[in-house]
Amino acid sequence: MSHELRAVSWTGTALSLIDQTALPRTLRRLDVRDVDTLIDAIVRLAVRGAPAIGAAGAYGVALAVDQARRENWTERALADAVARLRAARPTAVNLAVCVDRAAARIPEGPDAVLAEAGTIVREDLAANRAMAAAGADWLVERVDAGRPLRILTHCNTGALATAGIGTALGVIRELHGRGLLETVYVDETRPLLQGSRLTAWELAQEGIPHQVQVDAAAASTVVGGLVDAAIVGADRITRNGDTANKTGTLGIALACAHAGMPFVVAAPTSTLDLATATGASIRIEQRGEDEVLNPAAGAVPDGIRSRVHNPAFDVTPGALVTALVTERGVLEVASGELPGDHWT
Numbered sequence: 092m093s094h095e096l097r098a099v100s101w102t103g104t105a106l107s108l109i110d111q112t113a114l115p116r117t118l119r120r121l122d123v124r125d126v127d128t129l130i131d132a133i134v135r136l137a138v139r140g141a142p143a144i145g146a147a148g149a150y151g152v153a154l155a156v157d158q159a160r161r162e163n164w165t166e167r168a169l170a171d172a173v174a175r176l177r178a179a180r181p182t183a184v185n186l187a188v189c190v191d192r193a194a195a196r197i198p199e200g201p202d203a204v205l206a207e208a209g210t211i212v213r214e215d216l217a218a219n220r221a222m223a224a225a226g227a228d229w230l231v232e233r234v235d236a237g238r239p240l241r242i243l244t245h246c247n248t249g250a251l252a253t254a255g256i257g258t259a260l261g262v263i264r265e266l267h268g269r270g271l272l273e274t275v276y277v278d279e280t281r282p283l284l285q286g287s288r289l290t291a292w293e294l295a296q297e298g299i300p301h302q303v304q305v306d307a308a309a310a311s312t313v314v315g316g317l318v319d320a321a322i323v324g325a326d327r328i329t330r331n332g333d334t335a336n337k338t339g340t341l342g343i344a345l346a347c348a349h350a351g352m353p354f355v356v357a358a359p360t361s362t363l364d365l366a367t368a369t370g371a372s373i374r375i376e377q378r379g380e381d382e383v384l385n386p387a388a389g390a391v392p393d394g395i396r397s398r399v400h401n402p403a404f405d406v407t408p409g410a411l412v413t414a415l416v417t418e419r420g421v422l423e424v425a426s427g428e429l430p431g432d433h434w435t
């Protein structure tokens with residue numbers, strides 16, 4: 092993938108990010124040179140997606156080390172900056188894990204920290220490719236439709252959310268490349284519209300047939316048999332296969348269970364949190380009112396104050412996950428193949 096379409100890349104002196112808040116209207120990059128600017132970019136989803144914020148977090152440690160040198164920080168100040176970066180968004184396990192990996196290299200010097208971040212990117216690139224192939228193989232065999240497939244997806248799990256071609260969207264790209272994709276139903280994914288703004292943009296760039304739908308249509312699309320399977324990404328997967336992903340995912344999984352349709356999660360093993368037994372322990376990021384009650388949309392007349400419930404993620408029980416596609420293989424979680432039994 093060329094530099095200008097990589098969500099996260101290192102220029103040699105700065106962390107270069109596609110500003111995803113500007114897409115699809117404007118493709119612009121942010122050159123980030125300090126930790127607080129990166130934290131702000133992560134919090135406002137200028138950079139987003141579990142693997143992408145993991146990679147950005149790792150490079151963010153390199154920025155912190157360089158800032159500490161330039162601004163004569165104490166070791167405590169450096170540790171505090173790394174801790175704030177690690178906590179920028181709580182649900183995606185990749186951020187904490189990748190920041191920890193990079194921070195562990197600090198004693199070896201700035202080049203070692205950068206090397207670790209580069210390794211994280213290369214691992215994700217390879218994982219994306221492996222998941223794309225494994226996921227497409229599994230879907231074609233399982234659905235056995237004898238025709239190109241119709242797939243539903245939620246949020247954005249593509250090049251904008253990873254270091255490579257994506258997780259769930261990587262599988263979709265692979266199906267398309269094999270001539271085995273009829274169409275993709277893309278949930279708009281309120282309130283920040285990662286589906287209609289980002290997934291639709293990625294698919295349109297490559298001429299991949301798709302149709303955007305409101306999130307509320309997802310259940311009837313599934314139960315009505317308009318698709319053959321649903322495939323989504325993940326932000327954190329616990330030992331028993333419970334999966335935190337963008338709000339709305341649970342509803343799709345329930346609809347798939349009712350319809351007897353495969354519900355597939357595609358995620359690299361870097362998204363596994365095997366230290367956590369079940370999804371009940373996953374901290375769900377709660378986001379602001381303004382994202383939901385968007386005055387520009389005319390949602391709420393001036394002067395009327397409503398409270399807002401804006402969880403950024405929900406948790407799908409492993410029992411509803413037909414298949415978990417990773418770079419290390421496909422687990423049929425609903426059939427009892429649990430991540431904690433297969434990997435450490």
Ligand SMILES: CSC[C@H]1O[C@H](OP(=O)(O)O)[C@H](O)[C@@H]1O
Pocket residue numbers: 139140141142245246247248249252253258259285323324325326336337338403
């Ligand atoms: C492969 S990205 C995984 C995950 O991240 C997205 O969340 P956000 O847009 O808030 O960063 C969404 O849950 C994707 O499925």
